[in-house]
Amino acid sequence: MAWQRSSVRARLAPLLALVRELCQPPGGSANRVGIHRAFGSGQPRELLCPATAGSVDDDTLIGRLLDNKSLLSDHLADVSRAGLPDLAAITDGLRAEREQGITIDVADRFFSSGRGNRRQAAREPDAMTATAAAPSFDLQSHSDRSDGALTPAQVVKAAHAAGVELLALSDHDTVGGVQEALDSAASIGIRILPAVEVSAVDGSREDLHVLGYGIDHHDAELLETLERFRADREMRAQKMALALHELGFEFDDGLLAARARSGRSVGRPHLARAASEDPRNAPRLAEEGLHDMTAFLQAYLLPGKPGYRERTIPTVQQAIDAIHAAGGQAVWAHPFWDLADPAEVLSTIERFTGLGLDGVEAFYVTHDREQTLLVADACERLDLLSTGSSDFHGPEHRLFSRFRAFSLYGREPRLGPLRPGVGP
Numbered sequence: 001m002a003w004q005r006s007s008v009r010a011r012l013a014p015l016l017a018l019v020r021e022l023c024q025p026p027g028g029s030a031n032r033v034g035i036h037r038a039f040g041s042g043q044p045r046e047l048l049c050p051a052t053a054g055s056v057d058d059d060t061l062i063g064r065l066l067d068n069k070s071l072l073s074d075h076l077a078d079v080s081r082a083g084l085p086d087l088a089a090i091t092d093g094l095r096a097e098r099e100q101g102i103t104i105d106v107a108d109r110f111f112s113s114g115r116g117n118r119r120q121a122a123r124e125p126d127a128m129t130a131t132a133a134a135p136s137f138d139l140q141s142h143s144d145r146s147d148g149a150l151t152p153a154q155v156v157k158a159a160h161a162a163g164v165e166l167l168a169l170s171d172h173d174t175v176g177g178v179q180e181a182l183d184s185a186a187s188i189g190i191r192i193l194p195a196v197e198v199s200a201v202d203g204s205r206e207d208l209h210v211l212g213y214g215i216d217h218h219d220a221e222l223l224e225t226l227e228r229f230r231a232d233r234e235m236r237a238q239k240m241a242l243a244l245h246e247l248g249f250e251f252d253d254g255l256l257a258a259r260a261r262s263g264r265s266v267g268r269p270h271l272a273r274a275a276s277e278d279p280r281n282a283p284r285l286a287e288e289g290l291h292d293m294t295a296f297l298q299a300y301l302l303p304g305k306p307g308y309r310e311r312t313i314p315t316v317q318q319a320i321d322a323i324h325a326a327g328g329q330a331v332w333a334h335p336f337w338d339l340a341d342p343a344e345v346l347s348t349i350e351r352f353t354g355l356g357l358d359g360v361e362a363f364y365v366t367h368d369r370e371q372t373l374l375v376a377d378a379c380e381r382l383d384l385l386s387t388g389s390s391d392f393h394g395p396e397h398r399l400f401s402r403f404r405a406f407s408l409y410g411r412e413p414r415l416g417p418l419r420p421g422v423g424p
């Protein structure tokens with residue numbers, strides 16, 4: 001994640017400067033107003049106040065800013081791909097709030113402003129001036145079988161209501177919701193493309209996503225393979241839990257085991273939370289200056305840190321092979337979500353093509369025009385499919401809440417056999 005962190009650090013620099021500036025007591029007088037964050041259902045917690053502003057370094061501040069109830073890596077990725085909102089536009093509002101003595105939820109303002117920017121971007125003239133002009137296909141969505149908020153049937157219903165005609169339900173590492181999606185689609189006239197989104201390892205990158213489209217979701221070998229991939233993920237979490245215990249940290253493994261038993265994945269944020277919130281660790285955490293789960297995660301669970309253990313399977317090659325074995329097409333999802341450098345995206349597409357990749361998700365909710373055209377051109381040149389999605393995770397999701405919210409930027413997607421009624 002180091003590559004992400006350094007890029008995030010650079011992008012966050014203006015925001016950190018703003019936060020620090022807002023904490024300067026106006027007119028030199030003491031000001032008790034601090035900068036807070038108040039994500040989700042969590043209580044507001046202090047991010048920075050005049051008393052501590054001088055003693056908090058940038059990394060700590062970034063950690064506090066990005067600390068959230070869900071995955072740390074998600075937030076780093078959000079910032080990486082969404083870019084910063086127009087800071088000047090929100091500075092005045094934040095200043096006014098400070099003058100009035102109001103607690104400033106800077107992180108909340110920051111991210112909601114970013115959302116606004118993305119909506120605006122999606123309304124560029126040749127993008128989509130009306131919903132009718134938006135694509136009628138949407139080839140990624142998530143249900144509660146992985147990290148989505150709705151049941152498969154509810155996802156299908158919501159997609160249909162939004163005007164989607166061809167939908168892929170692409171839960172992470174499972175096809176558990178596909179049959180329900182197919183069943184509920186039959187009565188309402190929307191086409192479902194059976195799909196799965198496999199998290200794969202590629203060298204130092206642990207989490208590149210390969211979409212499998214048109215797979216046989218009853219295929220016994222596929223079910224067994226996905227089970228094995230999920231088991232590796234769980235095994236790795238157990239290894240990290242063991243490592244943390246060996247390092248002397250106390251926490252209740254039962255809670256994590258219960259989470260895993262109920263079908264939810266256990267990842268580094270969950271381990272970090274368990275360890276950082278267990279009162280038995282409090283004296284040591286205070287001594288080491290680890291005041292929240294983000295600080296703990298950064299100190300113990302990132303690559304190179306003592307509690308970290310690698311993921312090993314599946315590699316991108318194994319993911320592609322598993323998808324092919326189940327009769328599907330393998331498509332690299334949202335390349336600019338995971339990579340920032342256009343040259344690296346292109347070389348990676350070429351390398352994956354050598355492994356048997358069938359297509360790339362060129363059209364994606366956070367891809368801008370330049371990124372979209374770059375990938376679309378590469379797909380044409382290499383004779384790959386090019387697909388698109390809004391990556392719907394639920395109506396309340398911070399980033400992925402609207403079907404069809406991606407632009408073709410005037411280009412024709414290459415859906416090939418993924419279009420209903422075409423090909424095998």
Ligand SMILES: [Zn+2]
Pocket residue numbers: 197209333334
């Ligand atoms: Zn994905």
